[in-house]
Amino acid sequence: MIEVKSLQKSFGKVTALDGLTFSAPEGQITGLLGPNGAGKTTCLRTIYGLLKADTGEALIDGIDASKSPLEARRKIGIFPDKFGLYERLTAREQIAYFATLHGMAGDSGAAAVEEVIQRLDMSAIADRRATGFSQGQRMKVALAQAIVHRPKHLILDEPSRGLDVMSTRILRDLLRELKAQGTSILFSSHVMQEVAALCDQVVVVAAGKVAAQGTPDELCAQTGETALEEAFVKIIGTDEGIAA
Numbered sequence: 001m002i003e004v005k006s007l008q009k010s011f012g013k014v015t016a017l018d019g020l021t022f023s024a025p026e027g028q029i030t031g032l033l034g035p036n037g038a039g040k041t042t043c044l045r046t047i048y049g050l051l052k053a054d055t056g057e058a059l060i061d062g063i064d065a066s067k068s069p070l071e072a073r074r075k076i077g078i079f080p081d082k083f084g085l086y087e088r089l090t091a092r093e094q095i096a097y098f099a100t101l102h103g104m105a106g107d108s109g110a111a112a113v114e115e116v117i118q119r120l121d122m123s124a125i126a127d128r129r130a131t132g133f134s135q136g137q138r139m140k141v142a143l144a145q146a147i148v149h150r151p152k153h154l155i156l157d158e159p160s161r162g163l164d165v166m167s168t169r170i171l172r173d174l175l176r177e178l179k180a181q182g183t184s185i186l187f188s189s190h191v192m193q194e195v196a197a198l199c200d201q202v203v204v205v206a207a208g209k210v211a212a213q214g215t216p217d218e219l220c221a222q223t224g225e226t227a228l229e230e231a232f233v234k235i236i237g238t239d240e241g242i243a244a
Contacts, residue, residue: 001025002047002076002153002184007056009042009208016042017053018208024186026152029179031195032188034205035236040188043205044157047186048078060153074102077146079156079187085130085141092117092126095144102149116144120170136167143171147178154178156187160194172198192229202228206236 002024009017016039024030032040045051047058049069058065065072086094092113099109117126120140125133130141146154154175160168175185175198189195195202196216204212204219212219212235216228223231 001059001061002030002155002186003057003059003062004043004047005057005059007043007046007058008054009039009046009051010054016208017046017056019056020205020208020210021056022203022210022213024153024184026184027179027182028200029175029185029187029198031199031202032186032205033190033192033195033202033232034188034211038205039208040205041157042208044155044186044188048076048155049073074149075151076153076155077149077151079143079146079154079159085133085138087131088129090127090129091122091133091137091141091144094130094141095148098145099148104149112148112150116148120144120174135162136164136170139163139167139171143174151183153184153186156185158189159187160189160191168194192227192232196228204232204235211235 004020004022007017007020020039020043032043034040042051046053047060047065049065049072052066060072060075063072063075089097095116096109096113099112104112117123120143122140122144125137125140130138133141159171163171179185199216201213201215202219203210212222214222219231219235220226220228223234225231225234
């Protein structure tokens with residue numbers, strides 16, 4: 001389980017997280033929903049150890065990410081908001097590099113790399129250099145890097161940003177598959193349809209705090225709305241930051 005407990009984080013006079021508390025159970029997809037500047041990315045970066053909270057805890061299966069970052073990262077896969085690849089390396093080499101970072105070397109590492117290449121239907125690009133890859137191809141490489149070590153938890157920041165319809169379908173299908181296998185999945189998004197279609201629970205964040213939490217249907221019921229987007233607008237009191 002991923003647990004966020006009373007996270008507080010400020011940048012100068014700006015408070016990014018203000019006592020943020022929620023959990024993302026195993027076998028469920030949890031969505032972080034909020035306007036621009038709500039603290040979603042700060043929260044995710046704190047969970048996987050790129051930022052250190054001023055106070056509070058981010059726990060991965062009870063492991064404090066700020067105190068034992070390497071141990072925590074072994075349990076999570078990270079799918080970033082930008083697919084930064086090494087242009088001169090092939091897709092296979094890039095995935096293998098991440099497998100090695102997680103201690104998977106030799107025959108077992110090679111087998112894990114081949115398994116994820118087949119799983120994501122990447123054989124056609126596996127031995128091509130990344131230069132010239134489409135956004136969808138880059139997404140597959142980034143996703144393969146995130147799951148090659150078979151993590152118990154997957155964290156994604158705006159996962160479908162810039163993806164075409166087919167790439168988005170591939171991503172959604174894989175998230176559902178991982179969920180069925182018991183993976184804890186936490187992702188941030190502005191796309192209401194994506195959140196409504198995928199998430200078992202939604203955490204609405206505003207000004208660094210939890211403004212509401214529940215299933216998409218529960219949030220609609222709480223606000224008297226029939227669509228998640230309208231419920232979201234009513235919860236945060238503004239339409240700022242909502243994607244079309």
